[in-house]
Amino acid sequence: MVTNCIIFLSTTLLFLLILSSNQCSAQLKRDYYRDSCPNVESIVRNSVKKKLQETFVTGPATLRLFFHDCFIQGCDASVILASRTGDAEKDAEDDLSLAGDGFDTVIRAKEAVESVPECKNEVSCADILALATRDVILLSGGPKYGVELGRKDGRISTKASVGGHLPLAHFNYKKLRNMFASHGLSEVDLIALSGAHTMGFTHCGQFSKRIYNYNSQSSIDPTLNQGYAKQLQKACPRDVDPRVAVPLDPASPLKFDNSFYKNLQQGKGLLASDQALYSTRKSKRVVNAFASNSSLFERIFVSSMTRLGRLGVKTGNQGEIRKDCRVINS
Known part of the structure; x- marks a missing residue:
């Protein structure tokens, strides 16, 4: 009887998930870089693997960085932007606990992608963060899954945008x-x-x-x-x-x-x-x-x-492909 209940619940959950699935952003697709940077996934995974071998913090730090990024202004890598005046998203109180290894994972992967001539200025930091997140999950024993790509990087990152938009440890x-x-x-x-x-x-x-x-x-x-x-x-x-x-x-x-x-x-x-x-x-x-x-x-x-990765996606002229994930293009 218990087994039957579990099977029924499992089927129900999967059905509800299909029903509640918001439409895939039309501009996002798994093979987005098929022509411009066909090896982007292996380039990012190799970079992430090296970083993960250096420190175990890489896994949870990268995963948490992706969540924080998507929940504020959408999945646009705006959380990685730095500010000389200390007024960027990463400077907000709720983001101060983000481990530096998460940022470093994306920055290193971006550098690895940029070092391949055909991939130069082709792959956004937002997509690299999404891929790196999938890779730390996989390399830590989790599932392998396809990542929708085609995001542009946001140009705006403010401390004020963070307050009240992230779940806190005491929430009911x-x-x-x-x-x-x-x-x-x-x-x-x-x-x-x-x-x-x-x-x-x-x-x-x-x-x-x-x-x-x-x-x-x-x-x-x-x-x-x-x-x-x-x-x-x-x-x-x-x-x-x-x-x-x-x-x-x-x-x-x-x-x-x-x-x-x-x-x-x-x-x-x-x-x-x-x-x-x-x-x-x-x-x-x-x-x-x-x-x-x-x-x-x-x-x-x-x-x-996948649904989280569709939040606030910027495409076309809404964003850019940053040369350096830490600063907007000049």
Whole structure:
């Protein structure tokens, strides 16, 4: 009976995903660079592979960079732009925690692409970020999937554009759902994309309230596994250096898998916003399905990433192909 329920839910999720799929941006297509830079995917993957071999932070840093970029002004690599006055997206408070390795991954891949004569000035930084994100997922044990290409790079990047547009660690399920819905993303997309937290680390300050003085009734958040909370207190004492970080997924922080959802079932979602995914009847069903079926999670994650990659896409004269990902063309 349980198996039949899981199969039914899996089929339902896939059906809902097909139904909710927003139209593919007409200008985006997987073979966009077939004539102008036919080897772009292998060039980017080789560059990403080298970077990943240097530091494990490359994977989660690049994945997080893609999400932050798309959620602000669309997938236009505007988050990579630098400002002499410290007024770019990357300078906003909500972006300060973005690891430098994510930026470096894209910059290096862009340089590798530009070094090939036929590819010079042909491939946007936005597309390279999308490809690099897919590659870190694949190289970390995740699924291989085709990436839609043809984005142009944005010319505008401001600190003011970031505030209030990114999900925060303390958000409840309703806030998360509403924020994703504002981008045309469904609850299934929300839960699937949150699975990216199967990789990476976060600083103690992002969850310290959950393990110390939670409220007048309890010092520890009751939705947090109490044994796990004690472990976190050892890793993050009250007077801990704010730069100390712990794994988002205590089971396999460097591997892309479905253990994130198994953690939620046990009350081991590190961030309050993660554990919130297990707080409603509907979201629990999706989490349980992903925890039980890694193939289902991967298929839906890929579909959700594709929709995420279509947000605010700039084409034609709406953008440019930057020569250097850090600055607009002069």
